[in-house]
Each structure stands twice: as C-alpha cells, then as structure tokens.
Amino acid sequence: MENSPAKGPAAAGSQTLSRGLQALELLAEAETPLTINELAEGLGIHRSNAYRILRTLEQRRFVARDDAGRIRLGPKLTVLSHGVAPALHTAAMPVVTELAYELGMTAFLTLLDADEVVTLVTVEPSNVAATISRNPGVRHPVHLGAPGHAIESSLTAAEREARLGSPVFSEAAERAKRDGYAASNDEVIDGVTGLAVPLRLVGEPPAAVAIVHFRMPEPLDAAVAALQNAAARIAQSYR
Structure with missing residues (x-):
C-alpha cells in the first residue's frame, strides 16, 4: 500500500515556506521593486495570501517596502549572504x-x-x-x-x-x-x-x-x- 501525501499543518507549513522562498527569488530577479499584485501574480496566489507571506518576510527583514509600497529585498539578506x-x-x-x-x-x-x-x-x-x-x-x-x-x-x-x-x-x-x-x-x-x-x-x-x-x-x-x-x-x- 502506497503512502498517502502529507496533509495538515506540516504540509501547509511546507507550502508556505516554499512560497516564501519563491517570493525572495522573484524579488531578486525583478529589475524594479514589485507591487503586491505583481508578487501575487508571480506566485500564482490570491493577493491576501501574498500579503500574509509578505508580512512574515517583512517582520524578519528579508524584504522591505519603499514609500510607494513597492517591495524589494531587505537588509537581512545582505547579512545572510x-x-x-x-x-x-x-x-x-x-x-x-x-x-x-x-x-x-x-x-x-x-x-x-x-x-x-x-x-x-x-x-x-x-x-x-x-x-x-x-x-x-x-x-x-x-x-x-x-x-x-x-x-x-x-x-x-x-x-x-x-x-x-x-x-x-x-x-x-x-x-x-x-x-x-x-x-x-x-x-x-x-x-x-x-x-x-x-x-x-x-x-x-x-x-x-x-x-x-x-x-x-x-x-x-x-x-x-x-x-x-x-x-x-x-x-x-x-x-
């Protein structure tokens, strides 16, 4: 009997992590800072879900927003590099x-x-x-x-x-x-x-x-x- 795919909080957490990492990749590859709509579109998710990912990354200083609300990579990544x-x-x-x-x-x-x-x-x-x-x-x-x-x-x-x-x-x-x-x-x-x-x-x-x-x-x-x-x-x- 084959094992069924993982479900529940562990699977959801893994998906959230994957999307957070994908968001960082999108921001690194972008020529200019992204809007929340552009980020959501790049991730293929609803704006509200993208905003939740953004808030977590922002709290950890992996991303930052300028005065116009556009999103760019944050200073924490410089430290990690x-x-x-x-x-x-x-x-x-x-x-x-x-x-x-x-x-x-x-x-x-x-x-x-x-x-x-x-x-x-x-x-x-x-x-x-x-x-x-x-x-x-x-x-x-x-x-x-x-x-x-x-x-x-x-x-x-x-x-x-x-x-x-x-x-x-x-x-x-x-x-x-x-x-x-x-x-x-x-x-x-x-x-x-x-x-x-x-x-x-x-x-x-x-x-x-x-x-x-x-x-x-x-x-x-x-x-x-x-x-x-x-x-x-x-x-x-x-x-």
Missing part, C-alpha cells in the same frame, strides 16, 4: 568595490550552483549617473550571460559532464577559452552588455568576476585587463 562562501566573500568585496568604481560599472562575483549562476557579491558605483541593479542571490541559467560563459570555459570536459550533463562545450565557452574572457549582449537583460573572466579557487565552486553596463568601452582591452587583475587579486587575498 556573508555566510555563503565567507572566505571568498571577504576576499572579493574590496576588490569588486574597487573594480566597480574604477570602471564606473556594476561589478559582481558569481558562482556556479548546479546549472545556474548565482551572484555572491555585487557593487553599484555611486560616482556615475546610472548603473544596473544586480542583487546578491539573483540567478540565471549558466548558458546565458558572460559570467556563465566564463565559468563554463574554466571547466574541464569531465567537470562539465559531471556538473552540466555533457562534456561538449558551448560556442560561447570555446570563445572564452580562446580569448581569456567572455562577452554577452542582450542575453540576460535586454539592452545590457556583460563582460566576465573565470576565477577558480581550491575549495570553492567555479566562479567569475564580471561587469555589466549599457555599453562597454571599445576596445575592450582595458576593461578585460581590469577584470583579470581583479580576479588575480581575489585569488591572492583568498590564500
């Missing part, structure tokens, strides 16, 4: 900050998580007129975007098969291997260009140091050199 690869976070933060201000672009560090790329550290410089927001925790498929291509290019064929299911590299990863960096345009966000270099550290997941902007300077040599220098400095600080 320090617990993910803490040594790498400590080594990367000052270097990524300097890179962002040097180039006047949003700079960040990403890690490979299963078949996705997740942002660990991100810095938006305040010395320029406009930047592109990228929150810690935001993720996208590894086959999209410069960071994913750079990370893929750093894998061996055996690693790629074990992690991504095939030893065959994408054309973008092959180009990144040849050039020493990866570039992308309109792959993750329309109108946004990315540039990234791989970073491999013993004991840490495959990573990449990256920048995003509306337009990259031409030629790319100076930006690529700055990224490669940043990756080398992170590796040196990590030791």
Whole structure:
C-alpha cells in the first residue's frame, strides 16, 4: 500500500515556506521593486495570501517596502549572504568595490550552483549617473550571460559532464577559452552588455568576476585587463 501525501499543518507549513522562498527569488530577479499584485501574480496566489507571506518576510527583514509600497529585498539578506562562501566573500568585496568604481560599472562575483549562476557579491558605483541593479542571490541559467560563459570555459570536459550533463562545450565557452574572457549582449537583460573572466579557487565552486553596463568601452582591452587583475587579486587575498 502506497503512502498517502502529507496533509495538515506540516504540509501547509511546507507550502508556505516554499512560497516564501519563491517570493525572495522573484524579488531578486525583478529589475524594479514589485507591487503586491505583481508578487501575487508571480506566485500564482490570491493577493491576501501574498500579503500574509509578505508580512512574515517583512517582520524578519528579508524584504522591505519603499514609500510607494513597492517591495524589494531587505537588509537581512545582505547579512545572510556573508555566510555563503565567507572566505571568498571577504576576499572579493574590496576588490569588486574597487573594480566597480574604477570602471564606473556594476561589478559582481558569481558562482556556479548546479546549472545556474548565482551572484555572491555585487557593487553599484555611486560616482556615475546610472548603473544596473544586480542583487546578491539573483540567478540565471549558466548558458546565458558572460559570467556563465566564463565559468563554463574554466571547466574541464569531465567537470562539465559531471556538473552540466555533457562534456561538449558551448560556442560561447570555446570563445572564452580562446580569448581569456567572455562577452554577452542582450542575453540576460535586454539592452545590457556583460563582460566576465573565470576565477577558480581550491575549495570553492567555479566562479567569475564580471561587469555589466549599457555599453562597454571599445576596445575592450582595458576593461578585460581590469577584470583579470581583479580576479588575480581575489585569488591572492583568498590564500
């Protein structure tokens, strides 16, 4: 006789937790803060249920609302992110900050998580007129975007098969291997260009140091050199 699906408070609690985590993912992926209606629509639930989830997350400071009532990720997540690869976070933060201000672009560090790329550290410089927001925790498929291509290019064929299911590299990863960096345009966000270099550290997941902007300077040599220098400095600080 097969076991029946779990019912009652335990199942309801599990569903609530799942929706709360999904809400955080939606907020991390959103380009701008969401309204309660947008959050409810993204979760596929009634507004009243979304509001109950929001209140719990807000009380724990995982989310916050601006003056217009729109919802964004809260300061508690910044604290939690320090617990993910803490040594790498400590080594990367000052270097990524300097890179962002040097180039006047949003700079960040990403890690490979299963078949996705997740942002660990991100810095938006305040010395320029406009930047592109990228929150810690935001993720996208590894086959999209410069960071994913750079990370893929750093894998061996055996690693790629074990992690991504095939030893065959994408054309973008092959180009990144040849050039020493990866570039992308309109792959993750329309109108946004990315540039990234791989970073491999013993004991840490495959990573990449990256920048995003509306337009990259031409030629790319100076930006690529700055990224490669940043990756080398992170590796040196990590030791």
